Amino acid sequence: MFTENLTRILFSNWQRTLQPFGVDEVAADKAFNQLVTAYSSSDRHYHTLKHIHHVLNMIEILQGYTNNLTAVQFAAWFHDVVYDTQAKDNEQKSADYALELLSSLGISEDTIATVTNLILNTKEHQAAVDDFDSQVLLDADLAIFAASPVDYTEYVYAIRKEYDWVSKAEYIVGRRQVLERFLKRSHIYFTPLMLEFAEPFARSNIQEEIKYLASEYVFD
Structure with missing residues (x-):
């Protein structure tokens, strides 16, 4: 429905x-x-x-x-x-x-x-x-970066499923690189509204995902 x-x-x-x-x-x-x-x-x-x-x-x-x-x-x-x-x-x-x-x-x-x-x-x-x-x-x-923790977790899971052909270790390395590039920017968002209200949440979510990826990393 x-x-x-x-x-x-x-x-x-x-x-x-x-x-x-x-x-x-x-x-x-x-x-x-x-x-x-x-x-x-x-x-x-x-x-x-x-x-x-x-x-x-x-x-x-x-x-x-x-x-x-x-x-x-x-x-x-x-x-x-x-x-x-x-x-x-x-x-x-x-x-x-x-x-x-x-x-x-x-x-x-x-x-x-x-x-x-x-x-x-x-x-x-x-x-x-x-x-x-x-x-x-x-x-x-990129508004999803600033989503609630529940929605962000759902997003993280869905993205991983789209890359299920990639090994866990390779995915973690690649995903971390993508996320870290966003964190290194002076700003993730461009519009004043998103910069003021969404940017802090986005950075927090990304940092938490990077921590999660680090904890999941395994050596083949």
Whole structure:
């Protein structure tokens, strides 16, 4: 039931985003079903429709910082549409996917160009000081870092399942490297709201996960 309700909520969101473009209803439905299929594959445990829902909700909260809200919302829909934990080009393939699908729906070239650029910026999770749309998308994407301890633990477990092909020792080393890179930044978040209210919780969660990984480390 939860999945059905989530799908209905997301479909309504998808329709609202497309509404200004006068997209054919049948084409809009078909595109939505393609997205649902992509985000519902069996190898996904975190990068699912639930993640897209959370990102879109955060964008709604942060929308006051955007220049092109619609492009940010489209980017949220497509930023993980191609997700293979054994690949290095997911962002490029997701941007290409967005380009093809949005073009087929008749979305303007300017909007699509902004969307693809936003998606590509999720690779390194870095945004220029004046790229407010990327800042909002990245903050929404990484909002999970500042989640409650229960939700963060669920996130950690789901990410590990997506990398279940990696040995425990290798995963711990790689995951710690990723987390430590975020901690070394002067700031994880970009928008004033997230910097003030989410940054401390994010750093605390990341530090706790690193401690957990250290305690779990085993030598092969």
